[in-house]
Amino acid sequence: MLRGKVIKAAGGFFTVCDQNGRNYICRARGALKRNKQALIVGDRVLFKPGSAVSDHSNSEGVVEKVLPRSSCMPRPPVANVDLLVIIMSLKSPDCDWQLISRMTVLAEKENLTVIICLNKTDLISKDEYNELTDLIKPYPYPVIFTSALSYEGVNYLKEHLSGQCSVLAGPSGVGKSTLLNCIQPGLALQTGEVSEKIGRGKHTTRQVSLLPLEGGGSVVDTPGFSRLDFPDIAPGQLADYFPEIESLRGYCGFRDCRHISEPKCVVKQELGKTVNPMRYDHYQYFFNELDKREAY
Ligand SMILES: Nc1nc2c(ncn2[C@@H]2O[C@H](COP(=O)(O)OP(=O)(O)O)[C@@H](O)[C@H]2O)c(=O)[nH]1
Ligand SMILES: [Mg+2]
Ligand SMILES: [Zn+2]
Incomplete structure (x- = not known):
């Protein structure tokens, strides 16, 4: 054998x-x-x-x-992934921050290291860029800004992928395949409208493959998705998958604080300091979603 x-x-x-x-x-x-x-x-x-x-x-x-897996991504199904790169474009299509948080919850559940890659910086103005950096102050994951057009950040992304088994995930059209082609032109991945037409409705039947990288490591280019099956998590466990909330464990007034409406909640006191208000909104949103799900 x-x-x-x-x-x-x-x-x-x-x-x-x-x-x-x-x-x-x-x-x-x-x-x-x-x-x-x-x-x-x-x-x-x-x-x-x-x-x-x-x-x-x-x-x-x-x-x-x-052999036993160190991690397992459900969609696309990939085992033993070291790094999840969540890719979004800043424009066309617009960045979906809530979808990013959904994906980070999934990643935390699978113990994956996460980086966020915001692509198409060439499509936003300096003012929009400044607004954006304010929006993600602070943010619990590394954020890389890239443009496959101007090559901004492409080498930086390449360094992150080197030697790792990574999955590039994000909606279709954000530039995943284009970025990979910039990093390694030999991959010659299909991009743009062609791949979108082929991809639509056929996501489940498309093959998944690990593409070897010249500098070591490998990468999985995913066809993209517009929705994500949120994992089954008890609402009370959700905080475990928000690292910025998890790190405040034990400091709230109530030992079993859910960080929703309880008094003396440290997470709420930390809003705008160590906890990003937008991320906290996502936490509340997901909490309610899981709470409703559990009621059925
Ligand atoms: N302006 C701009 N367009 C980009 C950039 N990256 C990709 N694109 C375009 O976005 C479209 C979708 O790219 P593609 O790589 O197929 O996206 P994927 O579905 O995420 O793999 C293509 O028309 C690309 O040329 C970028 O950084 N800036
Ligand atoms: Mg693609
Ligand atoms: Zn609390």
């Missing part, structure tokens, strides 16, 4: 790369086929190589066992 990593999943076939960089196109063993999440891109696996197929560069094989 050989060890390898699943770098691509498409149509029931899994491309597994062994330690020597050789690729095998594998099927999954019976038990792994029954559950969709049982074998996904990024999984470290044990597999049995079979007979070579006519294509010299690839061999057949069967994936026998999936």
Whole structure:
């Protein structure tokens, strides 16, 4: 049995790369086929190589066992991710800050490191830029400003991706593929209207693959989404997934403070200081959403 990593999943076939960089196109063993999440891109696996197929560069094989995962992204399904890069454009389409917070909650739940990348800086004025930097004062995650047009911040983003297994996530049209092409032109990813047309309605059937980066590491370009399945979290647990609120744990008047309407709530006292008011709005919004969900 050989060890390898699943770098691509498409149509029931899994491309597994062994330690020597050789690729095998594998099927999954019976038990792994029954559950969709049982074998996904990024999984470290044990597999049995079979007979070579006519294509010299690839061999057949069967994936026998999936090794334990350090993390697991639900959509797109990717295992063992180190870094989630949430990409939004500042204009066309507009930045959706609440969606960013939804994604960071998901990331916190999976223990992923998060950075936020705000793209298309070339489309906003100096005044808009200043308003924006005020809006995210303070912000609990690193924020990178980029433009695939002027190349602002592109090298900085590249440095962050180097040596990591990253997923680039965000709505379609924000510039994920364009940014990756700037970082590594050889990837030649489809961008713009073409990919949007193909992508629409076909998100679930599109393949997911780990793209190797020249400087080490790999990246998953996602087709984008407009909505996100929010994880099932008890409302009282939501604060665990807001690091800026979590770090104030134990300081409120009530030990079980939900930071909603309780008196002597330190989170409320910290608004505009260590807690960003916009992020707190998102916290309240999600809290109510989860509260309603739980009532059913
Ligand atoms: N003005 C401007 N346009 C951009 C930038 N990045 C991407 N675009 C354009 O935005 C559109 C969508 O880009 P694409 O990479 O396909 O977005 P994706 O769906 O997130 O992969 C394309 O027409 C790109 O040319 C940028 O930084 N500035
Ligand atoms: Mg794209
Ligand atoms: Zn509180």
